[in-house]
Amino acid sequence: MRTTTAGLLSLLVLAVAGVCASGAPAGAQQGALEQEFRAAAAEYGVPAELLKAMGYVNTRWEMPPEQSRDGGWGIMHLVRNNTTDTLGEASRITGIPVQRLMTDRAANIRGGAALLAQAQQGSPEDLNAWYEAVAEVGGGRLYANQVYETLQSGASATISTGETVSLAPHSGASPQGVLSSQSSADYPGAIWYPASSSNYTAANRPSSHPIDKIVIHVTQGSYASAMNWFQNPGAGVSAHYTVRSADGVIGQSVREKDIAWHAGNWEYNQTSIGIEHEGFVDDPKWFTEAMYQSSARLVAYLCKKYDIPIDRQHIIGHSEVPGADHTDPGPYWDWDKYLAYVRQYAGGSSGGYRQVVDNADIITSGRFSASSGWGWSRYSDSRYYWNYRFARPKAVSDTAKYRFDIPATGDYAIYAWWPSNPGYNRATPIGIKTTAGWRWVWVDQTRNGGRWVYLGTFNLSEGDEWKVQVSRWTSGSGYVIADAMKVVRR
């Protein structure tokens, strides 16, 4: 009976929302996603703009075809993993089956709205009064701050379905400082997740021991499970920081003044900071652009704080610790790029500009655009990161575009990554916007998949704009693939 009642109410609310939408002024045409946000907000009594801001922070309003690396589903990032089950909770509250919450965008938004309503005491009109509920649903104050920053600034995007979504700025929305219990992290923005005191040695560095190096690790497991294990009194291991693959979120488990047990060498432990990176040494897909940049920012902060030189003698891999038989971070870790980022964030020489834009990287998703004519796929294992886009050849102007922020006019090497397959296109056109106009390169996507393919060096002008595009306007019947592009300054 409850389900029936809820269902009738949902229908009523949807009907009302539909009427309201139809009464919108001309020119303010709402897409389906806008209506889904408003209907869910009305059904559960939560602010629609808050739901939209959460959706923007989660996936830039895209509906991911699969779960995120930490078990999150859909635009509202309903999570099911070994520590969290907001997906199941949303199903319980809404009566919507889990499978539908995972795959149906409108249902997923309703699930997120229901969780937010449940977390909130009352239904305040002041958006800022929802802060704690947003933090509870999203997994913390860092997330809530991102949502409120988005509310402040507003956002707009044309998503892969072709819908244009916008969120008006709310100047009154205010991110909040972290609570004292969470501000124990040394690095601003890190989530404090303390290791068991059985797993590190208390000290008073740098007074007690100088800190002169940083050791880079790869977890061989998930971000959450590694930090959970550090909390286990019997683990006998810890690291100061752990960086999450999907979004570069940083957790801190041991204070910098204390000696974490990570290097397998007491002398190195005493004088180093250990940073774990979520992933596996033999799988480069975990080493995302978000993770590289976030980790590099952290290392730049540490190098400045402790006056550590930014070089490979002082920023080393676990495999380079004397006596260690570990192999991390392994052959896929891009040291050149990493150190260039560290130098860049430390304010020194750029060490060479280098930028990767992938079709599905959440952080860089604002730098990729393709119409709904381009499908999503994870079919090929040689894809870059999460998935790739594909389209049938067609004589239309319907390109997949990549946006790069070129620091200064000059020569840049352009690389493309695609998964190859005998059924893909043999003459895929890739356009590069040079200072002399668009230049086109045709690549055979039946070959050379799963690696960076050099397209040439081009003179690019300074500025943040769509610099590279993949076109469908070609011959043959094989799929045209748009996966990842890389630009490196010469």
Add this chain to the structure above:
Amino acid sequence: MTRIRHGPSLPLLSLALLLLVVLSSSCARQGAQGPQEERAGDQGRGQSAPAQTTRGEESAAPAGTTVAPGADGEGREEASSRPSPNPPRAGESGFTAAPEASGGEEGAARAIAEVRFGRHEGYERVVIEFDSPRVPRWALSSPAGEGYARIYLPGVENVRETGGGFGGEIMDGYYVVRDPRGGFFVDVFATGPFRYRVLELESPGRLALDYAPAGGSLARPLPVRGERNVVMEPRPRQAVAGTLTVSGYSRNFEALTTVLLRGPDGSVLARESVTASDWSEAWGYFEATLEVPPFAGEATLAVGAESPRDGTFRGVEVPVVYGG
């Protein structure tokens, strides 16, 4: 802003009352004569399992039988927790020594939610509870005389328990291991020869594995087990020669497990490091291959890892003899 709140409807009130009644009756049963069941401690956390009584588990249904909640299975749990005039013995009440068994439903559950242990008259029970109303596909393997049973759960993706000691008369402890082929498996160790029985229970989905002592002695020594390393092969004092596969599971830092063969004089005769299938979320399975040179007397197979603290080797040792 319009906010629609659902007031407490009659069906909801009825549901709440029903829940209250069920909880009351459950509490009363536990306080009076609940079975001595413990939540299995997480071995990885170095905690001993507290002797804490939780709720009862159904019993006495034949292997593979599904008992619906509220059916007479609940009632039988009370009966089974009392001293029984005819405690089950090996070969009775569905206990078996069959090397294999299987059941469950494809895709019925994705996570192991809890593992509990209970002592009963004549047998001991471990209950693996899942995150859904039904039991996922499972396959049990119980090699004769080996002192353990392994339950494969290929559809399970997450685990909230990873292992623990039971301290039972016949049931010793368990390990949850990430299966490199997908899913997880659970090894349940015995203290000696046993017969077993498997029950499937619903709402929530649970797999109950019972061990009853079978008498006699094991065909082989039990695997060597330590805090973070378990060596399934070889067994203590086993003869080794040629190409030796060392297998087991571990929880060593970043999944790196090292196998050393030390000769009688302590010199390292062979060494191999491998990456296990896990370490931080659950136990990780490993297999390492060593070429064993001839040696005289008793050598030692050391399995473990360098301490992340100071690099000293920490692990377990398996004595072996040369069999070439």
